[in-house]
Amino acid sequence: PFNYMPNSYHMDPSDPCYDVCHRLVRDMTQYGVCVLDNFLGKEKGLLVRNEVLEMYRLGIFSAGQLVSNPKSKDSQTVRSDLITWIDGKETYCQYIKHLITQVDNIVLRANKMANNGRMGDYLINGRTKAMVACYPGLGSHYVKHVDNPNKDGRCITAIYYLNLDWDVMKCGGLLRVFPEGTDQVADIAPIFDRMLFFWSDRRNPHEVQPAYSTRYAITLWYFDSQERELALKKYKEQATSALLKRAQRK
Ligand SMILES: Cc1cc(NC(=O)CCC(=O)O)nc(C)c1Br
Ligand SMILES: [Fe+3]
Numbered sequence: 001p002f003n004y005m006p007n008s009y010h011m012d013p014s015d016p017c018y019d020v021c022h023r024l025v026r027d028m029t030q031y032g033v034c035v036l037d038n039f040l041g042k043e044k045g046l047l048v049r050n051e052v053l054e055m056y057r058l059g060i061f062s063a064g065q066l067v068s069n070p071k072s073k074d075s076q077t078v079r080s081d082l083i084t085w086i087d088g089k090e091t092y093c094q095y096i097k098h099l100i101t102q103v104d105n106i107v108l109r110a111n112k113m114a115n116n117g118r119m120g121d122y123l124i125n126g127r128t129k130a131m132v133a134c135y136p137g138l139g140s141h142y143v144k145h146v147d148n149p150n151k152d153g154r155c156i157t158a159i160y161y162l163n164l165d166w167d168v169m170k171c172g173g174l175l176r177v178f179p180e181g182t183d184q185v186a187d188i189a190p191i192f193d194r195m196l197f198f199w200s201d202r203r204n205p206h207e208v209q210p211a212y213s214t215r216y217a218i219t220l221w222y223f224d225s226q227e228r229e230l231a232l233k234k235y236k237e238q239a240t241s242a243l244l245k246r247a248q249r250k
Pocket of ligand 2: 145146147206
């Protein structure tokens with residue numbers, strides 16, 4: 001989905017994206033987590049939010065897989081968010097598409113701008129569709145997990161929050177990141193027009209604490225070309241050998 005910029009790509013400091021990209025490169029390199037507030041601005045942010053609310057009203061969301069928590073005895077579910085996947089071409093998502101384009105541009109430019117065109121030593125060349133998630137309040141949450149524990153190719157998690165007047169004391173719903181190698185936790189309130197990036201692998205286990213108001217977020221996962229290629233190759237091999245085994249049994 002990206003049109004590659006030449007490797008010798010350098011931004012001029014007057015480019016408005018320049019400082020945001022610098023922020024992203026610096027924070028990802030230093031902390032592995034980056035928070036950008038007022039990402040789209042109030043007007044555009046509200047337009048994106050209205051599209052998501054409209055989708056929710058239309059019943060487009062479906063329940064995220066309810067995995068029963070293996071550890072706990074009662075049948076409590078480990079996540080109770082509602083999700084839907086958007087590629088941005090849908091007629092009712094023009095502003096979500098605008099958001100996706102903005103995030104693509106910043107991630108791609110930051111990747112190109114970092115030392116010799118790699119941020120975190122990744123070469124980012126693609127991403128998943130956008131996952132629009134809604135935690136319907138009532139204590140809905142997501143247990144501590146790693147997005148990409150086994151090298152499936154995803155290197156950066158990018159989350160855009162849409163929640164107006166979100167007060168964590170009243171509404172909960174805090175995203176708590178437990179960066180590897182330190183006792184420090186990063187508590188991120190899912191506030192309106194906030195953009196969050198973090199490395200998707202084991203460096204950043206995270207959880208969503210119980211939310212008591214409806215909590216919306218849009219997530220994109222960016223692929224590292226090499227890790228993704230390897231993951232797909234391994235996946236194909238596993239699928240083929242599974243087919244062969246089944247064929248031999250017949
Ligand atoms: C589908 C899916 C969603 C998430 N979302 C969060 O971690 C919540 C982040 C937030 O809303 O603050 N993570 C994984 C590993 C999968 Br899979
Ligand atoms: Fe996650």
